Amino acid sequence: MVGFHDGAGEPENADVGGGEVYPAGNFTIPVVAEDEHVTGGAVAEEVAGGQDEVGxxxxxxxxxxxxxxxxxxxxxxxxxxxxxxxxxxxxxxxxxxxxxxxxxxxxxxxxxxxxxxxxxxxxxxxxxxxxxxxxxxxxxxxxxxxxxxxxxxxxxxxxxxxxxxxxxxxxxxxxxxxxxxxxxxxxxxxxxxxxxxxxxxxxxxxxxxxxxxVSKEKLELEELRRAGKAIDRVHAQVPQLLRPGRTEREVAADLSRLILEEHEKVDFVIVGSGPNGANPHHEFSDRILGLGDMVVVDIGGSLQSGYHSDCTRTYVVGGPGAVPRMYQVLYDAQAAAVRTVRPGVTAESVDAAAREVISAAGFGEFFIHRTGHGIGLSLHEEPFIVAGNTMELLPGMAFSVEPGIYIPGECGARIEDIVAVTEDGCELMNNRPRELL
CATH class of the missing domain: 3.40.350.10 (Creatinase/prolidase N-terminal domain)
Structure with a gap:
């Protein structure tokens, strides 16, 4: 998620680690499958008056x-x-x-x-x-x-x-x-x-x-898997919500309800249509969706255990026609970053992998945030996937991979997955299609 804190796809046969493979588009994705009262001085023994001022x-x-x-x-x-x-x-x-x-x-x-x-x-x-x-x-x-x-x-x-x-x-x-x-x-x-x-x-x-x-225990990783599946189920329902004539606010209200069906609480909802999608920190507004609008949908919630989900996909109202070049570049950039994730690689190397693809295609100035952030009980924690972070990745680390391209006044696109570092690559916690939908 970039909205309240600070990732599109993968090329054919990209290698991101071992285990069972899950096809998504033209990319093979691995799924690892007494109360004690202290007396005197600082702390008194009895409650004076017994009234609670909280109200x-x-x-x-x-x-x-x-x-x-x-x-x-x-x-x-x-x-x-x-x-x-x-x-x-x-x-x-x-x-x-x-x-x-x-x-x-x-x-x-x-x-x-x-x-x-x-x-x-x-x-x-x-x-x-x-x-x-x-x-x-x-x-x-x-x-x-x-x-x-x-x-x-x-x-x-x-x-x-x-x-x-x-x-x-x-x-x-x-x-x-x-x-x-x-x-x-x-x-x-x-x-x-x-x-x-x-x-x-x-x-x-x-x-x-x-x-x-920073490195998650087995039970923590299982909670992140559960969270990933939960938010994937919400994203599966997004296309039917994005109809011409509806407002971003109306879509966001529906998404909040759907997130609560899968989570304990809503963490955030971003619905950025058309030019609003060019602002990574946009939430939602009364803008009316138009046919053909690109819409950035970044959503997340918290499970009862406290572990968070966070996933972004980009949609087109009415479905996509020809895929814009900027989106194909973004798709390839996220794929490159995911392929880079493995033990021993630095956090900044993952950021660089995405940034190099976007910059080489001429969109470098429009990628204006870090590539990712750690996630767990906190929505933002180490490792931060950003230039200058030389922390080496270790098995069990979990973080987002979410490059984005934002053209001011026109549109934006972002694709985000949570990944966990494995012994020889990474596991993706989100498995919704990454193509423009």
Missing amino acids: VDEYAGAVAGWGVDPYQRRQHSYDNAMSDSVSVLTYSGRLRRAQELCSRRGLAGLVLGPGEQLAYLTGLRFDTHERFSALVVPAVGEIRLVLPVVDRDVTPEERLGIKVKTWVDGSSPYDLVPTGRIGVGAELVASHVLRLMPGRELVSATEVLAELF
């Missing part, structure tokens, strides 16, 4: 079709905190490795706010509010989940060796974070980061954690 019942609620209101989601998410498909042993291993990485990197510990990084290590999913909530992972010693005591009733039982520490308004929860050199998670908001600064050297935790999640 969940007064909140207006979610936008229809786009998921649950964040306060409601925070309230119930602890109940389904641990993924059914991932064992306690798996999460315990991840936490142990995180502590080992802290020691190796000279960190006193990590402090992670609610979000994908915390979920990866613990299976816990909840949304924060203005009060400090964080997972504290020291290099040595007790791992803590720090929460405001107003959330006491929705906290999970202690597990994974994690101690739940609660705090009350008027006290300082930051005293529960080690001093020294601390890795700060990407989801921790700036106001809390500023309060953590005294007595600590703060660095980004993302690079440390990337060593853990």
